[in-house]
Every structure is written in C-alpha cells, then in structure tokens.
Amino acid sequence: MTESGTTQPTVQEIIAALKDKPGALLPILHGIQDTLGYIPAACVPDIAAGLSLSRAEVHGVISFYHYFRDTPPGKQTIHLCRAESCQAMGAKQLEEHVKSKLGIGFHETTADGKFSLEPVYCLGNCACSPAMQIGKEIYGRVTADSFDATITTTEASA
Amino acid sequence: MSITIYVPCDSSAVSLGADRVATAIAKEAATRGLDIKLVRNGSRGMFWLEPLVEVATAKGRVAYGPVQPGDVSGLFDADFTQGAAHTLSLGLTEELDYFKKQQRLTFARIGKTDPVSLTDYVENDGYRGLKNALALSQEEIVQAVTDSGLRGRGGAAFPTGIKWKTVLNTASAQKYIICNADEGDSGTFSDRMVMEDDPFVLIEGMTIAGLAVDATQGYIYLRIEYPHACEVLNAAIATAYQEGYLGDNIQGSGKRFDLEVRLGAGAYVCGEETSLMESLEGKRGLVRFKPPLPAISGLFGQPTVVNNVISLASVPIILDKGGDYYRDFGIGRSRGTLPVQLAGNIKRPGLVELSFGLTLRELLYDFGGGSASGRPIKAVQVGGPLGAYLPEAQFDTVLDYEAFAAIWAVVGHGGIVVFDDTVNMAEMARYSMEFCKIESCGKCTPCRIGSTRGVEVMDDIINGRNLDKNIPLLRDLCDTLLNGSLCALGGMTPYPVLSALNHFPEDFGINVKATAA
Helix, strand or coil, rough: CCCCCCCCCHHHHHHHHHCCCCCHHHHHHHHHHHHHCCCCHHHHHHHHHHCCCCCCHHHHHHHCCCCCCCCCCCCCCEECCCHHHHHHHCHHHHHHHHHHCCCCCCEHHHHCCCEEEECCCCEEEEEEECCCCCCCCCCCCCHHHHHHHHHHHHHHHH | CCCCEEECCCHHHHHHHHHHHHHHHHHHHHHHCCCCEEECCCCCCCCHHHCCCCECCCEEEEEECCCCHHHHHHHHCCHHHCCCCCCEEEEEHHHHHHHCCCCCCCCCCCCCCCCHHHHHHHHCCCCCHHHHHCCCCCCHHHHHHHHHHECCCCCCCCEEEHHHHHHHHHCCCEEEEEEECCCCCCCCCHHHHHHHCCHHHHHHHHHHHHHHCCCEEEEEEEECCHHHHHHHHHHHHHHHHHCCCCCHHHHCCCCCCEEEEECCCCHHHHHHHHHHHHHCCCCCCCCCCCCCCCCCCEEEHEEEEEEEEHHHHHHHHHHHHHHHHCCCCEEECCCCCCEEEEECCCCCCEEHHHHEECHHHHHHHHHCCCCCCCEEEEEEECCHCCCCCHHHHHHECCHHHHHHHHHCCCCCCEEEEEECCCCHHHHHHHHHHHHHHHHHCCCHHHHHHHHHHHHHHEEEECCCCCCCHHHHHHHHHHHHHHHCCCCHHHHHCCCHHHHHHHHCCHHHHCCCCCCCC
C-alpha cells in the first residue's frame, strides 16, 4: 500500500539499490510493487537495462508469477482462498457471496476502486478455514456475515 | 510480583482475534492497576481453542480459550491471573490430552516461547546443536544426520544425510543452502508455524547445514502468502547477526554463514526445487531437467542443498541429542517424528507432532474428534493438492512413507484435509486438474496441455456426457501425466484424480454394480 506524504523511492532508486544482488530481478519487482502497488509496463525497459536483460525476459518473469500485476490494484486487495481445506469448509459458497457482494469476479477491481479480488491457493491458515487475506491481515473461519463486517470496517479505515 | 500472561502471535491465532485479545488484556490490567507481563508466544497448535491465553502459575501454565476481547473483563473478575476457574478454563496447558499425547521434538519450543527472543531460545535448549556441530568435523555432522534417518519432510522423503554428503563431496568455491519455504500445499501449515513461532530453530538448522557442507550462503525461499513469517524471520535473522550466530565468525569459530530471506510471488510450482532455484536466480520458475542434481549443480550452477523447513528445523535436535535419539522414534524406514497438520472439516484442527506409526483413524478421531460439521467423514486428502483421496476403508493405514506408497498414496508434507459426506469427489477431481492448469509452469506438454484437457473431460463427466468414452479418456490422460511429466505437479495430479475416481465412482456417475470389475 502506498502512503501519501512520505518520500517513496523511485523505480530507478529501487533498481540501483538491488541490481547487484545475485538473482536481483524478483527483489526488484517486489520493491516496485511494494511501492507502487503494481509494476507499470513503462518500468520494464529500465529494469531490463539495469540487469542487462531483454525486455521480453523481464516481461516474461512478471507475467509468470500470479502475484505480480501490471495494472493498479484497488485500495485494498482481498485474497480469497480457493484451496481444498477451505473448500471443505464452504469456500465455494463464500466465494459466491464475496463476488456478488463486491459485484466483481476474480482478478477484477470494484468500480469505485476500493477493492480488488484475487484467488489464492492456501494462506497456511487451514486449521481455521475458510481463510482470506486483506492487505497483510489474515482472517480465519470467514462467514458471509463476518466478510461483510470486515469489509465495512476496512472501508471505514481506508 | 508481576504476572506473566501469554497471548499467541501466530498468524492463525491472530486471524481469530489474538491481537485484539492482547490489547484488551493490557488495557484491562492497566485499568485495574495490575502489574502484568504480556508475552506474545507462538501457538500450541490447538487451533479450535485459539486465541488460547495462558497464565503462568506455580503449578505451570494454565490455559483459557477460545478467548475473545469481550471475555477479558470477566476473566479478570474471575481472577484468571491467579489461574482461577472460569467457563473458559482448560486447566494446565501441558496436561491437555491433545498436547500431552504428542512427541514434540521439532516443535519442542513452539507455543512456549517468545519467537523473536534469542534469550528464550537459548534458555530452552536452543543453539546446543550448533555448539556441538562446531566441535565436529563436517563428515561427523553429515554422519549424525544420516544416522538419524531423517528424510525430506517437504514431501519427497529423500534421505537428508545422503543429500548433504553429495554436496560435501562436490568440490566448489561456492556452495549454497536453500530452505524451501514455499509451503503451498493446502492443509499444511507446519512450516509457517516454525517460521513464525520458532524462527531461530530454522536459522540454527541452516547454519549447521552450511557448516556441514561448506556452504557460506543460505537463502530462505519464502512464499509471499506468509507476510507474518517474513517479518519474524527477518527480525530473528537481524538478532542472530547481532549476537554472532550468523555472519563471518559464528560464535568465534572463524566459520562464515550468511542468510537472507527471498520472497516468491505466488507460483505453486516454485515449491519444486529446480523451479525454486530458477526463481531465486531471477527467472520464470520453469522446472529444470534432472540430472544434474541440485546437489551437484544447483543454484547459479553450484552445489546446493535444498531442504524443506521442517527437515532443517529437525537438524538442531539431532545435533543436540544425537542421530540415534531421533532415530529411535518412528517405524520401519520412517524415522523420527512428523508434524501432522489436521485441517479442513475437522472438529479439533491443529498441529500434532508424533512418531511415525499412528493410523489415520487415530489422528482423525482421537485427536481430531471427527468432522467439524458432525457429519460422517467421507474422504481425506493426505499430502496436499497432489496427494490421494482416501476413503474410510483406508483409515487404518499407518502413517509411514512405505505404507502410504503401498496404497498408491503419499504422506507428503503431512497435511490431512478432511471432507464430510457433502463433498462431491468428481468436483474435487475437476479442481485438481484446474489447479494443475493454473499452476503449470508450461515447460512440459503433458502437464501444460493435459491439465487443460483434464478440466474439459471432467466437465463432460460431471455433466454425464459420454461416460463410456470419457472415463477411459480420463484414465488415459492421467497415465500420460503420470509418466510423461517433468516434475511432480503434472506427475502427481493423477493421484487425487484417480483416487477420487477409484474410491468414489458413484460421484462420477458410474453405476458401481453394473461396472463392477
């Protein structure tokens, strides 16, 4: 998440700070996404130049990993678990509820820009299924009601 | 005298409100003018009781749970700070049946200590293994691990000692230790617990591995889905550097070991060791051909040990108490203990560390208490999304690598996901194919194309179209995946698919009586 008012490192600074690490590409991509919320296509030539890679190689890496995104996310990203343990505790029904409540499907952002919805395959909270994550917060034993309450609180504090 | 109160900081406990409970306890104590020391410990792993609050008393730690912020004032009214009775009282934590019946070796400290306190770690037998290792030759360290019978806990169950020996015997100026912390299997959370609740044990295990094989650089490849683990590991690593447990002169020995956490980016296949190394090198996580083995040519082409979190976290106790001590637990060729994770539709989900040798039934009913819904358990999936589904008739199978292999199943990373009788196994088989399709790295055709075709065939089967043609087609496709894939993702997707088909044919629309054969 980005905070206004604080000085953020620029993409160039992130590349310069990390490019000499062995296997620097993923740390750089994380650095950019942590700062901007996504990896704009316009960054790709700079990253490629910094690491002596082709733009195709950098693009290939960004598109390989589910977590990296090339479009801006909503203010909050909701990661909803679809994996087996959560399915055993009603994740499919919860998924239907979440999609209809937000009015979006997976990989989409609400029209007001508040929430993005992403599937996730396990948050390691399988003893408290079904699980979801909003930002860095993890939620367990999520029900339709607790989901509604959570996003209302999140919306209020956002 | 100050009273010590424990509220877990484990992310599962936090997901159930542990942070709010901790805040409420601190506030209530302040209001009442009580002098308390609030410790954020790891979780005991009894998640149906989380948030589990403990109070230190002369008799031992007394447990209360599950506690919500609204219960806090009542707990103080009832004098819980003296261990007094309350409707949420559970008695002494370590006398709770679920906990008492376990054999906690790797998880010995978890739930007891403050995860990021090096003092707590050292006072509770931490760094004794490293101390011994520093006095041994490299061959002796590797021998101790070999003697312990430890096999890779990530799922492949390859003998850890043999892997280490190969790296030790491969000459190179630079070698690496990689901790595979890409715990992507649904139903598993033991790696997460180790990293969040006892990070120093992993750091110690990796340091010993580095000493053993002459590797000076370690990486923990951690999945992005574990942000809490990332924070805790980085805090613990910083402390370990400050206190001379990492860096260029470990405890004055002149030996060097550096350690860094690297984050994945949401690709299940990066839990496969060669794909993981590609990712660490900054590339797409494409699976490599083997040979060469990573032990000979791994990260950046150098000899590399790749071990799972639990494997590495089991090393300190082996070096502390000896290979024989660890080997004396377990049965057959499955030595030591396995931290089993009970998940899904189960009444008492949690972490159960025990010697190999228990039956699934004992785990599901004696520990787990049956399904959470109260309905009959129809199937369990053991070993993650690539593990077989087992029906009730196989619940007497003993937890042992070979016993599971004998029924065409896998122990894997020790996750057990429970489903009640409302599950449709054809839907689960479809999901397995879909998961393979989403997560395939795309390098080999059977996995890349086969998983897409698998979803289509399953859709036809679920809709009852042409079963006479489509069931054999599904089997044929599984045969191709099983025998033609480059790694376990494509190669093992047939396990859940075919086990579902074989054990639950009625869910696939097959009239069992008519086709009995």
